[in-house]
Amino acid sequence: MQFFGGSSLTSVAPESSPAPAAPPGTGTGSNAQVIYVFNRNGVCLLYREWHRPLRTLARNQDQKLMFGLLFSLRSFTAKIDPTSTEHANLGAPLLPGQGCSFHSFKTNTYKLNYMESPSGIKLILLTHPRTGDQRDALKHIYSLYVEYVVKNPLYAPGSPIKCDLFNKHLDQYVKTLI
């Protein structure tokens, strides 16, 4: 595994260490393009972009649509789950832990990686379509969030993240993603 996964914070690569070579086609040297972090109430805690040449929507509209897409997709994926015997109506509210969830989807130009914690924190990472499984990476970003945001006593839960330390570590970490 080339991920810097795991919970230990020391695994964040220092800036000086060379980032793993990006797969061909990205052209930017960076695989991660955009990250969104939502809380359970649909508030966008964090939006950060590293590589997004085209922006078509106003920022908050974009975030709202992204949240809506995930919400519907999760509800839909749970609905079509062929192993489950109990199916609520499409769009019916899901109890926590109920139904399955998806981890990523891929188009020909990008890949959307998704992770939701039981506490309702949703992490969305857009990457180059040829990147591998990013679940460990998302888990690591979640632990960065815990370490530098949740544990920051000055951070008010539910407000947009304005923690420089978190952003710094996040930037550093996503450079290492492949």
Next chain:
Amino acid sequence: MIVCVAVVGHQNNPLYLQSFTEADDALKLHHVVHCSLDVIDERVNNPKKSAPTLNETFLGLLYPTENYKVYGYLTNTKVKFLMVTTDLDVKDADARNFFRKFHAAYVDAVSNPFHVPGKKIASRSFGARVSTIVKSFGSGTVG
């Protein structure tokens, strides 16, 4: 047998005073304790005191009367522990051991968040613990 124990704060304010006799001589014992505070003061403030004993918390026999012997112990925070015994032949090691346990009990008692530093120790569990230590001292020094 130990007849009285006391804890005295750094301004010579009583923190804990308990006698363990059937007879009604608490006042007399308190007087003995009171007098021995002067002995502690004298020892501590005596400049001629030899260097090795400077860091010593156990002060040893403070003063003997015809009925009692008073032992003392002084912590670095200037809290004094006193013990009045009727035993004539007390081994130093026993006395040291007693004070060590007594000191530990005191530390736990002042760690109670409801204890106000400088005020009397009202804790019941401290009282119970001290009684146990006092009793075990008697049994440990038979003969």
Next chain:
Amino acid sequence: AFTAKQKSISPNWPITHYSRPATLRVVLSSDLSRPPPAPISAMPPLTTPKSGDALFASVERVNAELFTLTYGAIVRQLLTDLEEVEEVNKQLDQMGYNIGTRLVDEFLAKSNVSNCADFKETADTIAKLGFKMFLGVTATVTNWDAEGTTCSFVLEDNPLVDFVELPDTCQGLQYCNVLSGVIRGALEMVSMKTEVTWVRDMLRGDDAYEMRVKLTKQVPEEYPYKDDD
């Protein structure tokens, strides 16, 4: 593209691989290159949850006496500031709640626990992993009611109360109310509204600490925006 890997797996176990021939490919639980993890709950974790001991060993720790004395100082200061014992209880509960809402994320990030199937599993997780991770002790879950919505956490050992002796003037004080607040706050963040009350307290002469946790409501996830937005 179903595989036969799911024989011994519970019915709500997600399928191993789902693909559509279109450009949109939804990977449901894991891709085929990865061996299926042991079935733990509806969402398969990448790694199995850690044991309580492993978890406790992996987190940073603080001297127990420092912790106990700090908490004692906080309670004392609250008593001085608020004067009313009832107010102090409320404040401690609120503080615990605020702690709990943050603590839950740390717990989830470090324990590899994913969604619990029901309240029973949640309670067990808290007792065996949550208490161990943050307090170094484990609790026992007992006294379930018939509906499975109310249970008791029994703590034999409680590091908050070393040295503590309640004075006569504070007999109404729920010294450990912060713990019940933490449980309430943490559970609320995983969509469970609970009421937590203390029923046994060693500071009042009982033989153990027991808090009663009642699940009042499970909040489903709702779409937070209005449709006309």
